[in-house]
Amino acid sequence: MSLTNELAAFISPLAPAERGNSFEVLALRLFAYQYAHNLPYQRLCNGRGQTPETVTRWQDIPAAPASAFKRFALTCVPESECVKVFHSSGTTGGETSRHFMSVDARELYKISLKAGYARAFGPEPPRLLALMPPTDTAPHSSLSFMLETLGAEFLWGESSADQLRHTLASLSASCTLFGTAFAWVNFFDATQGECFPLPEGSLVIETGGFKGRSREVEKSELYALFTERLEVATAHCFSEYGMSELTSQFYSQGLTGPKLAPPWLKTRLLDPVTGTDAVPGQPGLLAHYDLANYNSVLAIQTEDRGVWDERGGFQLLGRAPGAVLRGCSLLAE
Template sequence: MGSLIAEEARLAEDIGAFIEATAPALLDERQERAAWGGGAFNALALRLFEYQYQASPAYAEYCQRRAVSPEHIAHWREIPPVASSELQYFSPAAALGKGLRGQPLKQHQLYLYLTALMPNLRAHLLPDLTEHDRLRIITVARDPEPDTEAVLVFSAIALRFADSDSASYTNNHLGVAAALSKAEAIGEQVCLMGHAHALAQFAEHCRSVGLSFRLNPRSRLLFSGGLERERERMYALFERVFGINRLWCVRMYSPAPGGSQFYDTALRLRACGREVSADSDYLCGPPWVRVFIRSQAGGSRLPETKSGYVTVCDLSNFSNLMVVQSADLAHPLPPTSGGRERFALI
C-alpha cells in the first residue's frame, strides 16, 4: 500500500506538470500539434491506468474479465471504458470509501482537479481577460441544485474573477433582474451563469412581464445542461431577453463525474484570431483529454458521420476513472490540423 500511495503522489505531480505545460496550446494553435501529439499523454495514461487498476480491486476484476491488464497493453485505446452510470462500483475513490461526489479529496487530487479546470475554462469563457481583470458575475441558482459539477465550475470562476458586486441568486428572479438592471445602467460587462433550465426559466419570466436588458456587448453567458434539440430556441430567448448574442453563450458539457469539462469554442476561436461561423458549433477538449465516439453496440472508434457514445480518456479524472463512456450521443468531426478531436452532441 505504501508504494501505491507514493506512486499516487508522484503521478498526480507528473500529470499536473503535463497539464501546465500543454495548457498554453488552448489559446495558441501553433502549439496544438506538440500538445496533442507525441508520447507523453500515452505514457501518463498507462501509468494512471496501472494506479487505478491497483487501487480498485473491482476495477481490476472488470478489466480482467475483458482480458486487459497493465502489463499487457501498450496504448490508452486498449483500456476498457466504464459507463459513467457505473463509476460508483469501480472507481478508486469508491474503493477507498470517498464516494464520487461531495467528499473531501486529498490535497494533491484537489490540486490536480483545479489545475485542469481553470485554464480550460478561461480559454473558452474568458480568453480576453487578464489575471488582474474582474467582471460582474451573476449566478442564477436553484435549490436544490442537481448539477454538482456545474456548481464547482461556477464557484471556481467566481472566486477567481468576480468583482465586489457579483452575487448568486437562488430561486430569486427579482434579485437577478435588479442586478442585471444595475449592470445595464452603468454599462458593466456581465457574465451570467447557471443551469440551462434555471436561466431559461428566468428569461421566460422576464418575457412574460415585458422585461428585457441590453447588456454590455462583451457580456457572456455560461450554462450547463439542457436538451440539445432546445438549444437554438434557448439561444434566441437569451438574445431577446439579455441582449447576449449566441456566439457569446458558452455551453459546458461534463461527460464524467470529477473530470474535465468541454465547452463551446466560439470565444476561444475568436481569441485565436479565427473566423467564427455556424461551422464552429462543436465541442473539443483540452490536451490532457482524448475523446472518441464508440458505437452504441460498444464497438471501437467510429468513422466520421456515424453517431455513438462520447467516451473520454481524461488524465485529470484521477480519483474516479480515466476512461469513461458517457450516456450522451454525438457525431465525430474531423480533427483540427493540430490533431485536436472534435464532436457535436446529438
C-alpha cells in the first residue's frame, strides 16, 4: 500500500483497531519522504543533525518554523506540479505563507477535513452556512476550500448581511453557522440589534481573530451576542483553530473548552529558549505534527502560545511577541 493510502486509512473515521500503522510509524515514514524530496526542509534537518537515520521518535522530527512558509517553497514536488496553493492572511506584514498542494496532498486534505469535522460534530451535522467568501472569490483561502469541501452554502458579498438576514428568517431546521470573528462582528453591527432566533439544535462556529477588519471584542462578548441575537447557548458555540500551514483543525466548545485534535494531529508545548518540552503547567510555544501535511512538512513550530488543559487538549494563549524560535537557521540560509 502506498504511503498516501496508508495515511488516508489512518485518517478516515475507522475504529482504532482498523487503522493499521501507528501515528509514530506513519510520522517517521512521512518524515523520510519529506526529507528526501523537500530540499529547504532537508537543509534544516541537516543543520540540526536530525535525519531519518537518527530520528526514532515522532517527537524528534524537526519542526520547521511557520515563518519558513513565507520565505521558501516547502514542497515535495515542483511548484509547477502543484494544483493548489493556499496563502495566509498576512497579519504580520506584506509577506504571506504559501502552502503548496500536490494532487495527492489535496485529496488527503479533503479526507482530513471531512473526517475531522465529522469527529467534532457527528457524521450528519446540521446544514452548514458560511460567512466566508467562496473559493471562486478567494481561491487561495484554505478556510474557503475547507468549507466548500464540507458542502457549505456561502453567504458573502456586498449584500451578505441582507442575504444572511433573509436566510436566518426563513430557517425551519437546525443549522451550523460558520464565520470568522470579524465577519460575525460586522454582521451584528450591520443588523443593528435585530434578533434571529435559530431553530433548536443549531450551532455556531467562529475562527477567532480580527486582523484589523472590524472592531475587536472579547470572546465572552462575542458569545454573549450569539446567545442574545441568535438564541444559541454558549454550550452550542464552538471555536475552530487552524493555520494555512496545517491541513487539520482543532475545535473547542464554549468559552473555556480546550482545543481538541483528531488522532492524526499531535501537539507539543515547547520552551521558547531551550526548544524542549515546557514544564507541565507552564505555557509554551505550540508545535504541531500533522499527518495530513503530505506535500510540505508534517512538523510545524508556531509562534502561538498555549498551556495544557487537564481535560485534554490545550488552551490557546495567543501570539508570543518577540519569541526567538529555534530553527531560524533555515531563515538565515
